[in-house]
Amino acid sequence: MPADKPAAAPGPAERARIVGTVAQWFTTAARPLPWRDPSVGPWGVMVSEFMTQQTPVARVIEPWRAWLRRWPEPASLAAEPSSEAVAAWGRLGYPRRALRLHGAAVAIVARHGGRVPAEPEQLRALPGVGEYTAAAIASFAFGARAVVLDTNVRRVLARIDRGRQYPANSTTAAERRLAARWLPADAATAARWAASSMELGALVCTAAAPDCAHCPVAGHCRWLAAGRPAHEGPARRGQAYAGTDRQARGRLLDQLRRNRAGVETETLLGCWDVDRAQARRALDGLLADGLAHRHGELITL
DNA sequence: AAGTCGTGGTA
């Protein structure tokens, strides 16, 4: 074979070998995340999935422990007002996730007898559960065979199979087919692949500084074989934050978290002095989303 | 289907 011929995408046999190698690597490299403990049930897994959406795992660990201590099952959370969930969410970010998790707990009590459903379709119908989260719960909590395609797995597959530094900006149908091709036939191996491929992306095949020298499947990676070519095409859009409505909402919500008894409307608007109209917009948004509540002139969570 | 939605760590 000519040395300059680009590596081809791995076939079924090589994919199976890679899956096995990553699974083996996982036995010693896996982080001892508390929700991976065998004693943790589906609800604990589900809470961890909500909390880790767009949030680094390390930041989630302590809030997760506190949450499960307070609400060890869906019914205990569902029995309290959603404002308690928003307050307990603290500074994890994207507080609507707290609202959705509360809503999911209510729905689980109403529709599933208080037990987290095992079927991806039923999971997907819960607020805050998208395709990824449904697959993750089915796989991690119930050992099901599901395509668990998160940002880590997308990057791993982009590199190993496609020879690209990064996947597309948003998940494509072609990408789902690719991930399905990688999914082992039996449930136990598939669940193992889901967890281990995510871990590989999180610890080794990282976005900014991949540690190819310590990658267990470096010898199978098209991207590495091609000399780690830089991402082509339009730059992945950044996430501007300073001065945005999001920052304003975050500021107001922070005040409401610190003052559970409530804050006068004028006082609350005053904590965002950048732009009065923006402060109003932020408050209206929080009220419309159900993250804040009005009682006359008093605003509370 | 491109925009919106928090927060904080890292290089």
Added chain:
DNA sequence: TTACCAAGACT
């Protein structure tokens, strides 16, 4: 210091 980006969902 600025820019990137982290177990996404929803509209």
